[in-house]
Amino acid sequence: MCGTPAWLRLKRLFGNAFMKKPYILIVEDEAAIAELVSVNLRHAGFECEIAGDSAEAQNQVFGRLPDLVLLDWMLPTMSGLSLAKQWRSQPETKHLPIIMLTAKAEEVDKVAGLDAGVDDYITKPFSTKELLARMRAVLRRRLPDVIVSGSSITVGCISLDSAAHRVTAEGKEVKLAPTEFKLLTALLQQGDKVLKRETLQNMVWGHYSDIDERTVDVHIKRLREALMAVSAAAAAQVETIRGMGYRLSKLAL
Numbered sequence: 001m002c003g004t005p006a007w008l009r010l011k012r013l014f015g016n017a018f019m020k021k022p023y024i025l026i027v028e029d030e031a032a033i034a035e036l037v038s039v040n041l042r043h044a045g046f047e048c049e050i051a052g053d054s055a056e057a058q059n060q061v062f063g064r065l066p067d068l069v070l071l072d073w074m075l076p077t078m079s080g081l082s083l084a085k086q087w088r089s090q091p092e093t094k095h096l097p098i099i100m101l102t103a104k105a106e107e108v109d110k111v112a113g114l115d116a117g118v119d120d121y122i123t124k125p126f127s128t129k130e131l132l133a134r135m136r137a138v139l140r141r142r143l144p145d146v147i148v149s150g151s152s153i154t155v156g157c158i159s160l161d162s163a164a165h166r167v168t169a170e171g172k173e174v175k176l177a178p179t180e181f182k183l184l185t186a187l188l189q190q191g192d193k194v195l196k197r198e199t200l201q202n203m204v205w206g207h208y209s210d211i212d213e214r215t216v217d218v219h220i221k222r223l224r225e226a227l228m229a230v231s232a233a234a235a236a237q238v239e240t241i242r243g244m245g246y247r248l249s250k251l252a253l
């Protein structure tokens with residue numbers, strides 16, 4: 001997974017809801033900083049545009065809504081903070097993910113930024129690594145973990161269509177035996193809650209089955225193998241929680 005570009009991991013994570021590269025608007029009046037951030041983000045698989053002041057940022061945001069805005073606090077004419085407040089008050093931009101970038105380090109300023117409704121706050125100078133980590137956290141929070149559409153449910157890169165009795169991982173078909181299909185259905189339905197072996201046993205084999213808990217482990221292993229044949233990322237989503245049971249995780253970015 002390490003060498004996979006961020007946009008591809010996002011695409012895998014969010015399926016069809018995120019087929020494009022995340023589009024980031026960088027609002028920064030210092031051209032050298034804007035350019036540096038832009039180069040680093042493009043390298044990490046994001047699509048970026050730069051706005052040098054608030055008016056330009058307004059135009060760009062209403063022209064094409066970004067997936068996230070990196071907003072400098074100190075801007076000519078109108079401050080980033082005022083701009084953030086304005087965006088939060090308008091229906092089109094109310095939920096726009098915003099990370100403030102600023103040289104202001106005092107606690108009071110951070111509070112003002114967060115009060116204005118920004119999602120996070122990064123003090124300059126910051127490392128690209130930190131910026132990317134915070135951007136991912138904001139994007140993760142802002143995007144759905146589970147996508148349900150019709151008879152199909154998607155968690156991470158795994159989709160299961162109960163009507164068509166079909167499972168795909170990263171869009172590729174996964175061949176599952178009936179028991180593994182039921183197991184995966186049970187795991188998908190639980191979101192990211194841990195399922196005890198006993199619960200899985202009841203859900204898949206019924207209350208009166210006489211299988212033992214080791215049988216659950218055997219079928220979990222088969223489920224992982226079937227997913228692995230198509231996608232290592234999908235197989236990794238089936239987590240063993242030591243001493244507790246199993247869980248279907250979202251993918252870590």
Ligand code: CA
Nearest residue numbers: 029072074075
């Ligand atoms: Ca500035």
